[in-house]
Amino acid sequence: xxxxxxxxxxxxxxxxxxxxxxxxxxxxxxxxxxxxxxxxxxxxxxxxxxxxxxxxxxxxxxxxxxxxxxxxxxxxxxxxxxxxxxxxxxxxxxxxxxxxxxxxxxxxxxxxxxxxxxxxxxxxxxxxxxxxxxxxxxxxxxxxxxxxxxxxxxxxxxxxxxxxxxxxxxxxxxxxxxxxxxxxxxxxxxxxxxxxxxxxxxxxxxxxxxxxxxxxxxxxxxxxxxxxxxxxxxxxxxxxxxxxxxxxxxxxxxxxxxxxxxxxxxxxxxxxxxxxxxxxxxxxxxxxxxxxxxxxxxxxxxxxxxxxxxx
Amino acid sequence: xxxxxxxxxxxxxxxxxxxxxxxxxxxxxxxxxxxxxxxxxxxxxxxxxxxxxxxxxxxxxxxxxxxxxxxxxxxxxxxxxxxxxxxxxxxxxxxxxxxxxxxxxxxxxxxxxxxxxxxxxxxxxxxxxxxxxxxxxxxxxxxxxxxxxxxxxxxxxxxxxxxxxxxxxxxxxxxxxxxxxxxxxxxxxxxxxxxxxxxxxxxxxxxxxxxxxxxxxxxxxxxxxxxxxxxxxxxxxxxxxxxxxxxxxxxxxxxxxxxxxxxxxxxxxxxxxxxxxxxxxxxxxxxxxxxxxxxxxxxxxxxxxxxxxxxxxxxxxxxxxxxxxxxxxxxxxxxxxxxxxxxxxxxxxxxxxxxxxxxxxxxxxxxxxxxxxxxxxxxxxxxxxxxxxxxxxxxxx
Numbered sequence: 032x033x034x035x036x037x038x039x040x041x042x043x044x045x046x047x048x049x050x051x052x053x054x055x056x057x058x059x060x061x062x063x064x065x066x067x068x069x070x071x072x073x074x075x076x077x078x079x080x081x082x083x084x085x086x087x088x089x090x091x092x093x094x095x096x097x098x099x100x101x102x103x104x105x106x107x108x109x110x111x112x113x114x115x116x117x118x119x120x121x122x123x124x125x126x127x128x129x130x131x132x133x134x135x136x137x138x139x140x141x142x143x144x145x146x147x148x149x150x151x152x153x154x155x156x157x158x159x160x161x162x163x164x165x166x167x168x169x170x171x172x173x174x175x176x177x178x179x180x181x182x183x184x185x186x187x188x189x190x191x192x193x194x195x196x197x198x199x200x201x202x203x204x205x206x207x208x209x210x211x212x213x214x215x216x217x218x219x220x221x222x223x224x225x226x227x228x229x230x231x232x233x234x235x236x237x238x239x240x241x242x243x244x245x246x247x248x249x250x251x252x253x254x255x256x257x258x259x260x261x262x263x264x265x266x267x268x269x270x271x272x273x274x275x276x277x278x279x280x281x282x283x284x285x286x287x288x289x290x291x292x293x294x295x296x297x298x299x300x301x302x303x304x305x306x307x308x309x310x311x312x313x314x315x316x317x318x319x320x321x322x323x324x325x326x327x328x329x330x331x332x333x334x335x336x337x338x339x340x341x342x
Numbered sequence: 343x344x345x346x347x348x349x350x351x352x353x354x355x356x357x358x359x360x361x362x363x364x365x366x367x368x369x370x371x372x373x374x375x376x377x378x379x380x381x382x383x384x385x386x387x388x389x390x391x392x393x394x395x396x397x398x399x400x401x402x403x404x405x406x407x408x409x410x411x412x413x414x415x416x417x418x419x420x421x422x423x424x425x426x427x428x429x430x431x432x433x434x435x436x437x438x439x440x441x442x443x444x445x446x447x448x449x450x451x452x453x454x455x456x457x458x459x460x461x462x463x464x465x466x467x468x469x470x471x472x473x474x475x476x477x478x479x480x481x482x483x484x485x486x487x488x489x490x491x492x493x494x495x496x497x498x499x500x501x502x503x504x505x506x507x508x509x510x511x512x513x514x515x516x517x518x519x520x521x522x523x524x525x526x527x528x529x530x531x532x533x534x535x536x537x538x539x540x541x542x543x544x545x546x547x548x549x550x551x552x553x554x555x556x557x558x559x560x561x562x563x564x565x566x567x568x569x570x571x572x573x574x575x576x577x578x579x580x581x582x583x584x585x586x587x588x589x590x591x592x593x594x595x596x597x598x599x600x601x602x603x604x605x606x607x608x609x610x611x612x613x614x615x616x617x618x619x620x621x622x623x624x625x626x627x628x629x630x631x632x633x634x635x636x637x638x639x640x641x642x643x644x645x646x647x648x649x650x651x652x653x654x655x656x657x658x659x660x661x662x663x664x665x666x667x668x669x670x671x672x673x674x675x676x677x678x679x680x681x682x683x684x685x686x687x688x689x690x691x692x693x694x695x696x697x698x699x700x701x702x703x704x705x706x707x708x709x710x711x712x713x714x715x716x717x718x719x720x721x722x723x724x725x726x727x728x729x730x731x732x733x734x735x736x737x738x739x
Contacts, residue, residue, distance in 0.1 A: 216559075216562070219563075240353070242352045242353045242355075242356040243356060244356070244357060244360060248571070252563050252564070252567065252568050252571075255563040255567075256561065256563035256564060259561065259562055259563055260561075263528050263531075263532075263559075263560075264528070264531065269531060269532070269535045270535075272532060272535060272536070273535040273536055273537075276536045276537070276540075276541070277536075277537050277540060280537070280540045280541055280544040280545070281540070281544075283544050283545070284543070284544045287544075302456075302546075305456065306456070306459070306546070309456065309457045309459065309460065310460055312457065313457070313460040313461070317465070317469075320469070
């Protein structure tokens with residue numbers, strides 16, 4: 032059976048399915064009045080009227096289904112529907128292609144980054160190392176995912192949606208920044224282990240190997256410390272640190288807003304309420320303390336004057 | 343291929359020996375760790391003589407006859423706790439100063455909570471510190487007291503002394519940052535890279551754990567690995583373990599820092615470097631270092647990686663006082679207070695310096711209720727300070 036045959040044959044099976052579905056629900060509906068009336072016999076009048084309304088609703092729904100199914104069974108409409116479904120694979124392919132392209136771009140960048148792993152590391156240099164991997168992911172995220180989260184939400188809960196999307200967005204950014212930060216922190220360990228291996232090899236060649244394990248540990252910890260000191264002063268680390276702290280704070284703020292949205296239905300005070308109180312309390316306390324000081328000064332002045340007068 | 347010129351047998355034998363030693367150590371460590379350990383800190387006897395909100399003032403009971411009549415008020419930083427100055431008997435700056443005959447007070451800043459988030463530097467300097475200074479002045483019926491600041495507490499003391507010079511007889515700053523325009527010290531570099539406003543707005547207060555993490559990251563190789571390797575190597579030594587635990591207790595006892603203080607300290611000091619330029623303002627008043635006319639002793643550590651010498655040594659050249667002394671000790675930020683060698687050096691030096699400048703204040707200082715400020719001080723000032731400027735470098739740990 033070729034594609035055209037399938038198309039020609041489809042209206043029959045679709046119409047048959049629509050009819051059988053309608054029949055099934057209609058026969059089911061016929062059994063309902065008896066059961067509903069059985070229930071209502073021993074029940075309260077209100078319960079009987081409730082079941083009656085339910086019954087009416089059910090019958091109305093079935094009639095709508097019957098009408099729509101018979102309308103959908105007409106050959107013209109069916110043809111229209113199937114035409115649309117034929118176009119689906121094409122759009123699906125297009126979507127898959129776009130996503131694949133995005134991932135492929137990321138994969139390429141990642142491969143480049145991984146390729147650098149094998150390169151000989153410059154001593155005490157951390158700039159540009161494998162940063163492309165994180166940069167690639169950040170770019171991919173910003174281009175392909177973030178716009179969906181920034182799309183304008185609609186309706187009654189639009190602000191809640193906006194805050195929820197922001198929290199997801201910030202969480203993703205936080206994950207990327209933290210991964211990059213932890214990766215940077217791991218680099219000195221990786222590099223120092225490589226250097227210590229080289230040193231041990233050298234010592235072995237020169238016959239200067241120490242039999243004491245602590246000597247190697249001391250050597251390693253000193254190298255590691257040196258690498259960390261260099262890393263911590265590097266512009267790359269300072270950039271990543273600043274970004275990680277900022278993104279962490281932004282994520283926390285966004286998360287707190289979502290939590291506040293959830294908590295507003297509970298009878299609990301939230302940080303913003305308490306902070307307002309604290310602010311007022313702080314200002315009042317400050318004013319009272321200043322006034323108390325002024326009052327004490329006045330009192331002592333009066334006491335002095337009184338003692339002068341009595342003298 | 344060249345063969346290693348050391349016998350593999352020798353290495354293996356040494357490893358076996360090490361493993362054997364470790365096993366013995368672990369067995370003995372059980373006795374130490376599960377037995378009674380004296381790890382109490384801040385145990386020098388004292389009483390709380392003043393309280394305001396979360397802030398307390400400790401007054402230590404004398405351990406010797408008073409040799410410096412003017413009381414000394416120690417002001418610790420808002421980061422970590424003042425217990426570092428009194429870690430254990432025999433290794434306590436507090437104890438040593440008391441033995442030198444100094445009448446000693448110390449501020450305990452307490453644990454700021456969310457309600458303290460709006461308190462800024464001004465609230466601490468012109469608020470708590472000013473009230474405490476007044477309290478001590480009235481308690482001792484003296485117009486001036488001696489002030490000693492530690493780290494950030496030293497910066498607060500500099501600010502206070504510039505704003506209220508008439509109440510400070512002598513100023514001692516120890517590892518206190520005043521010049522932030524330097525790229526020495528990682529904290530300096532990092533503080534300039536972070537957004538203090540964002541942290542203060544988000545967290546309210548700067549979480550103590552966040553600060554601790556930051557300090558650990560200053561040297562992870564030593565502070566997160568080597569330190570604990572050292573601990574396990576000595577875990578069978580009771581005294582070592584006790585000292586180690588005391589230090590751990592102090593290090594990780596980190597109160598949150600009020601958000602506004604952190605915001606102002608990073609923005610005004612670290613980023614704009616206003617303090618040393620006499621451009622900082624508190625409650626609308628300029629903190630002019632030229633107003634610091636009392637004698638100044640400025641102590642700092644040569645190997646201090648938190649507050650490097652570059653952050654401290656400019657102070658004496660910027661103050662108005664003619665009697666200044668810089669003392670650079672060959673140690674780090676904490677070593678000044680806890681190392682055995684510095685212990686023997688720091689307290690005697692401070693006591694000696696104070697004794698030399700402990701002139702008699704006017705007698706007619708009106709006794710009045712605590713907390714009240716004197717209307718004005720018209721009596722004779724302390725004896726004129728000798729005009730001298732010194733730079734001393736001493737050896738320490």
